[in-house]
Amino acid sequence: MTMKVLIVDDEPRVVQALDRVLRHAGPRDWVVSTATSGREALAKLDQGAVDVVVSDMSMPEMDGSTFLSEVRVRWPDTVRVVLSGHCDPEAAARVAAVAHQFFEKPLPVKEFVGALRDLSAGRHQIASPELRDLLCAIGHLPAPPSVYVELSAAIADPRIHVDHVSDIVRRDPALATKVLQLAGSTYFTRGVPARDLRTAIGRVGIRLVAAMSLAASGFRVDPSSGLTQDALTSHSVAAAAAAHGRLTDPTQAEDAYIGALLADIGLSALACWMPARVRTALEHAARSGTRLHVAERELYGLTHAEAGAYLLGLWRLPTSIVDAVRHHHAPDRAAIADRAVALAVHDAHAEADPAVD
Numbered sequence: 001m002t003m004k005v006l007i008v009d010d011e012p013r014v015v016q017a018l019d020r021v022l023r024h025a026g027p028r029d030w031v032v033s034t035a036t037s038g039r040e041a042l043a044k045l046d047q048g049a050v051d052v053v054v055s056d057m058s059m060p061e062m063d064g065s066t067f068l069s070e071v072r073v074r075w076p077d078t079v080r081v082v083l084s085g086h087c088d089p090e091a092a093a094r095v096a097a098v099a100h101q102f103f104e105k106p107l108p109v110k111e112f113v114g115a116l117r118d119l120s121a122g123r124h125q126i127a128s129p130e131l132r133d134l135l136c137a138i139g140h141l142p143a144p145p146s147v148y149v150e151l152s153a154a155i156a157d158p159r160i161h162v163d164h165v166s167d168i169v170r171r172d173p174a175l176a177t178k179v180l181q182l183a184g185s186t187y188f189t190r191g192v193p194a195r196d197l198r199t200a201i202g203r204v205g206i207r208l209v210a211a212m213s214l215a216a217s218g219f220r221v222d223p224s225s226g227l228t229q230d231a232l233t234s235h236s237v238a239a240a241a242a243a244h245g246r247l248t249d250p251t252q253a254e255d256a257y258i259g260a261l262l263a264d265i266g267l268s269a270l271a272c273w274m275p276a277r278v279r280t281a282l283e284h285a286a287r288s289g290t291r292l293h294v295a296e297r298e299l300y301g302l303t304h305a306e307a308g309a310y311l312l313g314l315w316r317l318p319t320s321i322v323d324a325v326r327h328h329h330a331p332d333r334a335a336i337a338d339r340a341v342a343l344a345v346h347d348a349h350a351e352a353d354p355a356v357d
Contacts, residue, residue, distance in 0.1 A: 002029045002030070002031060003027075003029070003030050003031070003051045003052065003116075003120040004030075004031045004033070004048075004049075004051050004052070005022060005031070005032050005033070005050060005051065005052045005053075005054065005116065006032075006033050006035065006041060006044060006045070006052070006053045006054070007019060007022075007032065007033070007034045007035070007054045007055075008034075008036075008037075008038065008040075008041040008053065008054065008055040008056065008059075008064075008067065009055070009056040009059070009083070010036055010037060010056065010058075010059040010060060011036075011056075012036055014056070015034045015035075015036060016034075018034075018054070018107070019034050021107075021109055021112075021113065022113070022116070025109065025110075025113045026113055026116065027117070027120075030116075030120075033050070037059065037060075037061060037062065038055075038059060038062030038063070038064070038066065038067030038070075039061065039062055041053070041055070041067060042067070042070060042071075045071070045074070045075060045078075049075050049078060050075075050078060051078065051079060051119075051120070052078065052079045052080075052081060052116065052119060053068070053071055053078055053079070053080055053081065054081045054082075054083060055067055055068055055080070055081070055082060055083065056082075056083050056084070057082055057083070057084045058084075058085070064082060064084075064098075065098050068080045068082070068098035068099060069098050072098060079100050079101075079119055079314060080098060080099045080100050080101075081099060081100065081101045081102075081103065081115075082098075082099040082101070082102050082103065083103050083104075083105055083107065084102065084103075084104060084105065085104070085105045100144070100314050100315060100316075101115060101314075101315070101316050102149065102152075102153070103115075104156075115316055118313060118316075118319065119313070119314070142269075142311070144214065144315040145213060145214060147168060147169070147171070147172050147175065147213045148210055148213040148214050148315075150168045151165065151168060151169075151206060151209060151210035151213055152210055152316075154206060155206050155207060155210065162198055162201055162202055165206055165209070166197045166198045166201055169197060169201065169209060169213075170197060172213065175209075175212060175213050178212055178237075179197065179200050179201060179204060179209055179212060180197065180200045182200075182204055182208070182212070183199070183200035183201075183203040183204050205254075207254070207258070208254065208257065208258065211257075211258040211261055211262060212261065214262060214265065214312075214315075215233070215236060215261050215262055215265065219265070219268040219269045219271070219272035219273075220272055221268055221271040221272055221275075222271055222272060222275035223275075224275045224276070224279065225270075225271035225275035225276075225278040225282075226275075226278060226279040226282045226283075227267070227271050227282070229268075232264055232267065232268055232271075235264065235349075235352050236260065236261050236262075236263065236264055237261070238348075238352040239260040239261075239345070239348040239349045239351075239352040240257045240258075240260040240261040240348070241257075241348075242260070242347075242348035242351060242352060243256040243257055243260035243344040243345050243347075243348035243349075244256055244257040244260075246344040246347065246348065247340060247341070247344050252340055252341055252344075255318070255321055255324065255341045256324070256341045256344040256345055256348075258317075258321050259320075259321045259324035259325055259328070259341055259342070259344075259345040260324075260344070260345045260348050260349060262308065262312060262317075262321065262325055263305070263308065263324070263325050263328045263345055263349055264304065264308065264349075265308045265311060265312065265325070266303075266304035266305060266306070266307035266308025266309070266310075266311065266325075267292075267304035267308070269304075269308065269311060270304055270307060277300070280299065281295045281296045281299055281300070282295075284298070291329070292304070293305060293329045303329065305325060305326055305327070305328055305329055306326060308325050308326075309322050309323075309325045309326030312325055319335075319338070320337070320338045320341055321341075323335055323338040323341075323342060324338060324341045324345045325345070327342045328342060328345045328346045328349060329346065330346075331343040331345070331346040
């Protein structure tokens with residue numbers, strides 16, 4: 001299916017190079033347009049919305065941050081991608097509020113095209129009228145939490161030091177507490193508490209810490225939804241530990257932990273943005289004796305698992321984790337390569353608290 005991409009950069013040679021890359025490396029049904037300034041790009045968007053905007057940050061007159069902020073307000077379901085010459089955690093934090101994805105110049109072509117392919121697949125897999133209605137009701141596609149963006153940039157930087165990572169985590173007390181708790185669990189040690197955050201991060205690993213930042217800081221549940229933040233967090237943490245213990249392969253076990261931890265991020269998001277919708281689904285599930293995701297499908301045609309997978313794909317998490325989240329109610333539908341992870345996430349969530357999920 002067609003995906004429309006708008007490339008914005010004040011250097012004509014960069015624009016031409018990106019245009020050639022997408023036209024030759026991307027699918028034939030991608031429609032690529034270009035602009036050499038934020039104002040020109042806004043004028044083109046006035047003539048017709050696009051699926052993805054790829055923008056430089058350092059541009060004269062209207063910089064990338066101002067331009068993408070305008071896109072966020074006027075075209076809320078457009079995916080915003082940043083290109084920058086600096087990919088350190090501080091630079092990543094500055095664009096976190098306006099961008100969904102961040103790429104460093106010189107551009108890693110295969111990774112960039114692959115990310116756009118994933119975005120296209122994700123939008124067309126579940127870009128149903130129900131999802132469009134949901135996105136319009138939300139107001140704009142949310143960018144990932146700034147701490148997560150900084151940690152992701154840290155993962156990508158081979159020069160990063162664990163002390164820098166601990167400084168990032170320390171700014172989020174809730175996340176720091178959860179990292180210390182996890183580092184002292186039997187899954188990462190013999191129950192000996194980590195005495196400091198630096199040691200805890202070394203035990204757990206930055207990748208898991210980044211995933212925890214999404215779970216801890218992503219959304220704040222509105223109690224009128226019929227759910228509480230504590231209940232969802234406890235459910236996800238218990239399920240994550242159980243999912244990790246179900247697999248012996250270390251990579252799959254880590255994916256299962258992250259997948260289970262984030263499996264209900266769509267439910268948290270809906271309980272934050274649209275609490276009445278969640279409350280109605282919970283009440284319908286209770287009356288009919290069905291699971292919550294069944295009630296959501298009957299009422300809205302879209303489940304919290306699909307909404308969560310869309311967000312995680314938008315934020316460029318690995319496909320194995322996105323697939324596990326999307327199919328954690330029906331793991332047999334996951335790709336064969338990801339089925340073991342999806343099954344572990346499914347079983348762990350069902351056992352942790354079937355009423356929540």
